[in-house]
Amino acid sequence: MLSKKTKYAIKALVVLGKNVDKPPMQISKIAEEERIPKKFLEQILLDLRNAGFLYSKKGAGGGYSLNKDPKDIYLVSIMRITDGPIAMVPCASLNFYHKCDECKQETTCGIRDVFIDVRDATLKILSETSIADVIARENTLIKV
Amino acid sequence: MLSKKTKYAIKALVVLGKNVDKPPMQISKIAEEERIPKKFLEQILLDLRNAGFLYSKKGAGGGYSLNKDPKDIYLVSIMRITDGPIAMVPCASLNFYHKCDECKQETTCGIRDVFIDVRDATLKILSETSIADVIARENTLIKV
DNA sequence: ATTATGTCTATATAATTGGTCGGCTGTACG
């Protein structure tokens, strides 16, 4: 399961992706629109900012805006910041690898072998889908 | 991430899958071979038994054996017993669906739309891979 | 100065996960 943190992160980026070329948007406004607890969202946006995805401005008239083109923000990058590994077993993770405690022979583990395939399938989608794509999908869904 | 419960379940089924046509195998033996805490494994095997995957026999000479052909035990079924949903968001789950708390319009949610694709990709692999396949993969890995 | 807004650290609470304990039930076998 995706953590709420990740889901909120994506939702916030989608909102900000619809807000490009407009003045920065406040945490409280995003929180209200997307029904996200404000203080929790605050932390999440801070993480995304520190990772370089967001620009922030303090003080009156301040807020958040995207620091990149929505086309260049892929779901996989967001998830790695907020949730960590994409793979379902640590031994199949590319960016967060670590050995399974009980595993005797990783190289011949059939479970790992299967879950590497699962990881690749998941990764393909998540690394090809950007915030711009998510927005595009929503627009398509609305029209139909 | 897969829970340890699920990982242990698959490991146990693989061991039992290699043990067909032999006398039933004791929990303690499986636990020892796969380095799984015995009492925890006990719970897991009970779940699998109650779900119809295992046959058990009490008393001296008792133990567990598969109740189905290893070819007919798919990873997806095991995971649904031990971990629940396959999908990464509840609103994209086939067997454990529930609405996201904060979601305003599910039908036009771009996140859900993407994660339905992810679910389908994952599901394809997990519902095509059986315990027999996992064993076969291990044999292939050993040979290479 | 005052108000609006993000930054940062710490803390609280709840849920889940991973694991343990001890007694009960049924079976084999001498």
Added chain:
DNA sequence: CGTACAGCCGACCAATTATATAGACATAAT
């Protein structure tokens, strides 16, 4: 029969993680 074996079952517990909340601080606009 009785005893040892092995699974069954319910309760419990500790650690971690997820989800939030609080409050003091920094900075910008007016």
